[in-house]
Amino acid sequence: MQNASELRTNEWLRDEAKSLWKNFFTDAPKKNMITVQFGRPAKARLGSIRLTRKKKSKVIMNGLFRSTHVPQQVVQGILAHEFTHYIQGFGSELPKLSLHPHRCRLVDEEMERRGLGEILEFQKKWIKAHWENVVKKNLPRKAKKHIRRRTRSSFFQRQIRSFLKTR
Numbered sequence: 001m002q003n004a005s006e007l008r009t010n011e012w013l014r015d016e017a018k019s020l021w022k023n024f025f026t027d028a029p030k031k032n033m034i035t036v037q038f039g040r041p042a043k044a045r046l047g048s049i050r051l052t053r054k055k056k057s058k059v060i061m062n063g064l065f066r067s068t069h070v071p072q073q074v075v076q077g078i079l080a081h082e083f084t085h086y087i088q089g090f091g092s093e094l095p096k097l098s099l100h101p102h103r104c105r106l107v108d109e110e111m112e113r114r115g116l117g118e119i120l121e122f123q124k125k126w127i128k129a130h131w132e133n134v135v136k137k138n139l140p141r142k143a144k145k146h147i148r149r150r151t152r153s154s155f156f157q158r159q160i161r162s163f164l165k166t167r
């Protein structure tokens with residue numbers, strides 16, 4: 001990771017979310033409050049939205065997006081993806097538009113309809129080209145674990161591991 005002073009903050013993320021909503025979602029129904037924050041750095045999940053018991057929609061963004069090496073448009077693309085889930089009734093109190101949140105490109109089509117097509121395309125391309133590297137650089141332990149799993153471990157190592165697992 002970069003120096004802490006160079007990393008994006010939750011405040012930055014909230015501002016980003018506000019202007020994104022203002023620019024692309026103002027006409028969308030807003031039934032309950034949305035909060036946005038960075039979560040843990042993770043390999044696979046870029047963002048998520050869920051409805052809390054207090055009926056707030058909580059958007060959590062991958063902690064790796066704190067890095068300014070990840071383009072702003074990528075963060076915008078993922079935020080917009082979660083907002084689209086919100087207006088389609090996933091992680092919000094609005095009526096569900098389909099059985100499954102990702103059915104038939106529903107999210108992508110809604111984003112394109114809202115003028116977010118370019119951001120979406122950029123985000124997808126960038127993730128495809130660079131994400132693996134970002135993960136490798138910033139989550140070194142996970143990367144190592146991955147390699148270790150592939151190499152054969154000795155009988156002794158396996159014994160210790162299974163002992164630790166059962167505790």
Ligand SMILES: [Zn+2]
Pocket residue numbers: 081085101102107
């Ligand atoms: Zn999704």
